[in-house]
Amino acid sequence: MKRAVERHLNILEFTLASLLRRRAKNLSLLAMYLLVIFMLASLLFFVTALKREAAIILSDAPDMVVQRLVAGRQDLVPAGYSAEIARIRGVTAVRPRLWGYYYDTLNGANYTVMASDDPAVKPEWASIGAGVAQSRNLAVGDLLPLTSYDKTPLMVEIGLIFPSSSNLIAADLIVISPGDFTRLFNFPNGQATDLAVTVRNPKELPTVAAKIASRFPDSRPILKSEIQRTYQSIFDWRGGMTLIVLASSLLSFIIFAWDKATGLSAEERREIGILKSIGWETSDVLLLKFWEGVVISLTAFLLGTVLAYGHVFFLSAPLFAQALKGWSVIYPRFQLVPVVDAYQLALLFFLTVVPYTTATVIPCWRAATIDPDAAMRY
């Protein structure tokens, strides 16, 4: 047993000496490999964490949201609809929702404005998200002037700023009373942006939706399951961002492995010949190459993953922020709750470390099995 350990250690020693001979080349190889793993692992952590958040947050979404479409575009829903829908069997409540977007000319930001029936939300009073507060430099007690459609200002007093830990829900939110909402947007009376429908038995949702759709052909019911599925699929591997990062990482990866897999240089072949001639067996040479592959890929994998974790969960993924942010003025700095998906990490390991090590060992097979006497003739 001890002999086996010593053998491994000694061969590993030579592997390291061998790698250090071309220090610059191997360090840059390690760095690139680490970068690829870093990007992939970051994406993995980011996406998994967001999916988890989405699942938690959206569990509070309405059972069904009913929109109205005119000529294929979303239009306002008349109050009459809600009365009729409430009469459908299985429906326990219908709440007309008032919400929309407000464009702030001062900083070019878009806010989401929602009206709330909560008695705590008084007239000329607003709760705002941390992103809004930061963007307009507002504190509790300040006055925020909002410009209504007829150009008259609506002043609201900031009564509450949502904590930044709720940024994923509320970063760009302004919550005001329904009366203020109507005034701000010159919203027609008796209309709503959409309807939030609550159903007694979730299994009946598709039935109720079908009934609504047949009673109101211009309606578009959106089920809670569809809402949740939207977010699962945005961060799916087929989604835009994931696909781009995945594709480019895999491509870079193939480039490294290609360099290794296309065979040995004459120098490497000669060296293997020398090793065979001084008493190294085929298995020893293969072990050498195995360690070579493992040293680089395992180091890259472990460090890359750990760094990715820090990047996403301690630094809030600044690299992805740019991609998601786009032209948004308000980009919520959200602190994601760490999630580790063991299955996907294992998959990452098998898709990177294993192929790379294999690509390092296999091409040497031929060279490693040469007869020592052939080596003697170099």
Place this chain on the structure above:
Amino acid sequence: MIELSGITKSFNGGKPNQFTAVDNVTLTVSPQQITAFKGPSGSGKTSLLTMIGCMARPTSGRIFLRGVAAAVPFQQEGVDAVEITSLPERFLNEIRRSTFGFIFQQFNLVKGITVLENVMLPAYPTGEGRALFRARAESLLEQFGIARLAGQRVELLSGGELQRVAITRALINNPSIIIADEPTAHLDSKLSRDFMEIVGRLKGEGKSVLIASHDPIVFDSPLIDTLVEMRDGTVTDSRSCR
């Protein structure tokens, strides 16, 4: 003692470019002696030595090792010699590692690593403790007067220094038989004579030395015990020089 019986080595058997390097050689190499193999290039000296040194298998014929400690575990019942030609690869390697030390014509040292690492290389896969063989390597370097070169890259050494490193490396696993293939090919006369002196010392330590050479400084040396002449793969003469 090494006994060869009807050893033949041919390459590309059955093909039009079949080439017989060694042809039906029967020979006995005595232990603790210096045996020189003389002959022009292409006479089969190198092929013969590789087969004796358990590096290659003959196409036909048998090789027996008698009195070789490392081969004893593979001995058959009631026989006091080991026939190595029929041994599996793994056992052959084990015998080779602990019995033979090789010195090559081109030295065959690994570039980019230090002299000390080069010397220790043959010991790496044996599973021996590093401290042990490192101590041995350092004392060997001392013995051959090149201890000061231990940390140097081999690219920077002179011919004579390389020769000594090659010899030291051949000795790292304490072999009882040294095989040298054209060891003086890249050395001047003085260094060649130095080499023969070292060989004499090794014999004095109880080792057997087999040298293939067409250098007169080697085969005319008074230290040689047995001279084997070869031509075209056969032994034309074999005589004791004592």
Place this chain on the structure above:
Amino acid sequence: MRRSIQFLLLTATSLTLFLLLPLHARHAQQQSGGDIKQQMAGLRNLQVTDLCLATEARYTRHPAMADRHAPFQEHPLALEHFPSGSLILPTLPARGTP
């Protein structure tokens, strides 16, 4: 210290860190569990349907609410709001409704 031992120590350290990640994650999840419930008390009533990720267009801010028409109102490639427009696809209909 031998190089091989140094390397193995480095690997052992990174492996330890690596194995600590899920533990840290679990710990953090338990910590935040309480927070979310609390802070969401006021927000839960709003019953939001989307996460606030990209705020520059309707269909990037509320992808679950957007229809397929919304992105194309600006530009077929959604270049107006690149890259988020290209990254966030509108929801797929379940039953053939637009």
